[in-house]
Amino acid sequence: MFYQIEICLINLHKENMMYSKTISLRFPKQIVNEPIVVNLVKKFDLTFNILKATVYPREEGFMVMELSGHKKKYQQGISYLKDLGIKVESIGQDIRRDDETCFQCGACTAVCPTGALYIKRPEMEVIFDRDRCSACELCVIACPARAMEVKFDRSLIT
Numbered sequence: 001m002f003y004q005i006e007i008c009l010i011n012l013h014k015e016n017m018m019y020s021k022t023i024s025l026r027f028p029k030q031i032v033n034e035p036i037v038v039n040l041v042k043k044f045d046l047t048f049n050i051l052k053a054t055v056y057p058r059e060e061g062f063m064v065m066e067l068s069g070h071k072k073k074y075q076q077g078i079s080y081l082k083d084l085g086i087k088v089e090s091i092g093q094d095i096r097r098d099d100e101t102c103f104q105c106g107a108c109t110a111v112c113p114t115g116a117l118y119i120k121r122p123e124m125e126v127i128f129d130r131d132r133c134s135a136c137e138l139c140v141i142a143c144p145a146r147a148m149e150v151k152f153d154r155s156l157i158t
Contacts, residue, residue, distance in 0.1 A: 018113060019069065019070065020114055020136065021091075023064070023065060023090055026062055027060060031085065034084075046068065046074060066136075098147045101147040110142065116130070117129075
């Protein structure tokens with residue numbers, strides 16, 4: 001019975017976890033004057049941090065942002081953007097863990113905001129789920145073995 005309660009709590013925690021990714025948006029010139037980012041907040045309860053934006057009237061717009069919220073709302077927000085004709089791309093490109101260097105201490109799991117790094121129980125193995133990773137780089141800082149490496153195209157935000 002305790003095991004079933006623990007699984008239910010884990011599943012509930014996963015449903016309520018915040019999801020965060022750094023993305024680039026390319027806006028068609030027809031919609032650059034629309035309040036699209038405001039609608040992400042109002043309609044989908046998402047938060048954002050704009051890292052770079054180049055938007056001119058009557059020209060294609062470009063924005064790099066970190067977008068965060070509950071995973072279901074995040075996915076709905078991304079669908080909304082795509083339905084408007086906005087090209088959405090993930091910035092994180094090469095995210096990896098060197099399994100030979102990692103000694104399974106779990107320090108990275110304490111700082112991972114998306115749950116991409118977690119401990120598999122009862123094996124106590126640190127698991128890395130690339131699809132959930134937002135490339136925030138907190139694991140790189142926290143890892144005493146320096147087993148985590150995140151590379152993405154920084155030229156997009158400079």
